[in-house]
Amino acid sequence: MRLQFVIPFLAVAAPLAAQTPRVPAAMSAIRESDINRDMYRMAGPSMRGREAGTLDEMRASMWLADQMRAIGVKPAGEDDSFFQWWNIRRTRVSSVSSSVKLAGRTLALWTDVSPTSNVAADVSAGTVFVGDGRDTTIDVRGKVAVATLVPSATPLRTTTNTYEYRYARQAIASQSAPLIQRGAAAVVIVADSTADIAYDGVWKIQERGTYDVIGGVPRFAAGAAPTQNLQSRITAPVLFVPRSALDAFRVNGQTLEARIRLENFETPSVNVIGVVRGTDPKLRDEYVLYSSHQDHDGVRFSVNGDSIWSGADDNASVSVALLAAARAFVKQPAKRSVLFVFHGAEERGLLGSRYHAAHPVVPLDRVVAVLNGDMIGRNHPDTASLLGIQPPHRNSTQLVQMALEANAATGRFVIDSLWDRPTHPEGWYFRSDHLPYARLNVPAIEFSTNLHPDYHTPRDKPENINFPKLTRMTQWMYMTGWLVANAPVRPAIDPGFKLER
Ligand SMILES: [Zn+2]
Incomplete structure (x- = not known):
């Protein structure tokens, strides 16, 4: 665990029962x-x-x-x-009917390129390399913005999965949201050496999709879902690729075709x-x-x-x-x-x-x-x-x-x-x-x-x-x-x- 809090223990005032109950x-x-x-x-x-x-x-x-x-x-x-x-x-991304091509070459779904959310899409657009994405003068409107992963500025959640998994997930979310807001038709995030360790983990968990139950009690009150969930603001496909794909993706003006289909069962x-x-x-x-x-x-x-x-x-x-x-x-x-x-x-x-x-x-x-x-x-x-x-x-x-x-x-x-x-x-x-x-x-x-x-x-x-x-x-x-x-x-x-x- 990378981030640790030190939390002092706080005793709740003990109930002063007339007497401690007898154990059966x-x-x-x-x-x-x-x-x-x-x-x-x-x-x-x-x-x-x-x-x-x-x-x-x-x-x-x-x-x-x-x-x-x-x-x-x-x-x-x-x-x-x-x-x-x-x-x-x-609900999950269909591994059978989804496909991603870069400059006419088909990439193997999940192993070469991994969708990071359940967003259906048909995108065909030219790539533009934006480095770490912080230079807002680069025009990404209608294009596929290709960014190299940089650590998120917000602190990592302390738990769930490995450190590298949380690091990758949080960086993908915090880097892709502003690029989509700037008008990108799709975003490609290229792993750094830390996120590369989690590449398999990210796709293997993403491939499972989302789970729900019909006719159950809602988990959150209406309109009160956690706002810190950056995923909910993602409306265009965000693709994650391993670090080894950087050279192939950093060339500007290549056509990326992403056909992402969802399936329910x-x-x-x-x-x-x-x-x-x-x-x-x-x-x-x-x-x-x-x-x-x-x-x-x-x-x-x-x-x-x-x-x-x-x-x-x-x-x-x-x-x-x-x-x-x-x-x-x-x-x-x-x-x-x-x-x-x-x-x-x-x-x-x-x-x-x-x-x-x-x-x-x-x-x-x-x-x-x-x-x-x-x-x-x-x-x-x-x-x-x-x-x-x-x-x-x-x-x-x-x-x-x-x-x-x-x-x-x-x-x-x-x-x-x-x-x-x-x-x-x-x-x-x-x-x-x-x-x-x-x-x-x-x-x-x-x-x-x-x-x-x-x-x-x-x-x-x-x-x-x-x-x-x-x-x-x-x-x-x-x-x-x-x-x-x-x-x-x-x-x-x-x-x-x-x-x-
Ligand atoms: Zn449990």
């Missing part, structure tokens, strides 16, 4: 040995990184259903199964859902919803010889924690019922949770709380985050209070509240599966131990998990659900709850 006997069913074994299976090489919409996500989903069945969790999906099926809608994903029924005749038709996601990033470009992006922390950590919590609830059911939902395709835009929140397997007004977790097995052993702990993200003070009481009785983590602030640069609150439920006014929180340098790289492996910490986080999540599921009165929604975007 079934807590002993949560064992580090189970968590460890399940982690090495779910994030092991045979799962191939569990990419959404592929057989690898399906394999992980079947494995989770098998585990729940063995534990004694009952199916709560469609047709008495553990599964709720839905389709991912994909659907591919299945699945939510895996089980239930442990409650014991109280009145309360058992209300549900505490535990949430994780089973997908990760699959097999991608290789980093240090490893191409399996295993997603051990993200999010096998919470998935195996929920299996452990399920063992405890099966051993000793609570008054309310407990629903375990493993959402598909979270990494592709919270797709599974956006679908399930819109098509819940139980009436949404019977869901008394969503306890989501995302990445709970890394960083300092004694700190953790609770997202949704403070305005404007907090939607239930009573639920937060129960989570803090549960922490006092179990993990005793120092709660880092900085990641939950609306000013935090990572926007962490908006990046996991509690969000669609919170938007529909279901009390919702997220447990996390935050980002680390291995996030969304092949280095997110089981051997980098802190298993004692993961076990304590599991105990905390379990205890929170236990308190909510047995509370005489369900947690209320705070009046005036409104997210900032």
Whole structure:
């Protein structure tokens, strides 16, 4: 990680509960040995990184259903199964019907030249070499502006993929936008030596295209999509070429023909859902919803010889924690019922949770709380985050209070509240599966131990998990659900709850 912040930990004022709640006997069913074994299976090489919409996500989903069945969790999906099926809608550049030619010579799509956005285009125009692009006296109107990549002036995002990938992506976006505003019909960005390292990564991720779910809860409020996304201002094709292509491209007046076609198709994903029924005749038709996601990033470009992006922390950590919590609830059911939902395709835009929140397997007004977790097995052993702990993200003070009481009785983590602030640069609150439920006014929180340098790289492996910490986080999540599921009165929604975007 090139850019690092040093963030002091901030303890939230501890709730002064009359007394620390008693831990149920079934807590002993949560064992580090189970968590460890399940982690090495779910994030092991045979799962191939569990990419959404592929057989690898399906394999992980079947494995989770098998585990729940063995534990004694009952199916709560469609047709008495553990599964709720839905389709991912994909849009991508067609590798079959798109083509790029320079001076009559066909370039191999992706390997010689890579589109960098899903923009359909028919361009045939002469090239003009603009160097780093900063000389605004060069007339680029109606032409194909060819620029050499220079580092972006704005700071890099701290996480996701490799440094070189982020460097290349940000430079491409910040250099191409002004050239398009100056009237370029298309832009070609030639990699420098740093971006060249990421050339394969850029095209392999771009080739996948974009993902959406039809009929899901929107991720952002209308008109409130992140404005820092330069991609949204790109209206002409932006092509990325390796550094070795510089000599071929820097000659002015060559005709570049770019015919970029898009294709749409659907591919299945699945939510895996089980239930442990409650014991109280009145309360058992209300549900505490535990949430994780089973997908990760699959097999991608290789980093240090490893191409399996295993997603051990993200999010096998919470998935195996929920299996452990399920063992405890099966051993000793609570008054309310407990629903375990493993959402598909979270990494592709919270797709599974956006679908399930819109098509819940139980009436949404019977869901008394969503306890989501995302990445709970890394960083300092004694700190953790609770997202949704403070305005404007907090939607239930009573639920937060129960989570803090549960922490006092179990993990005793120092709660880092900085990641939950609306000013935090990572926007962490908006990046996991509690969000669609919170938007529909279901009390919702997220447990996390935050980002680390291995996030969304092949280095997110089981051997980098802190298993004692993961076990304590599991105990905390379990205890929170236990308190909510047995509370005489369900947690209320705070009046005036409104997210900032
Ligand atoms: Zn995740």
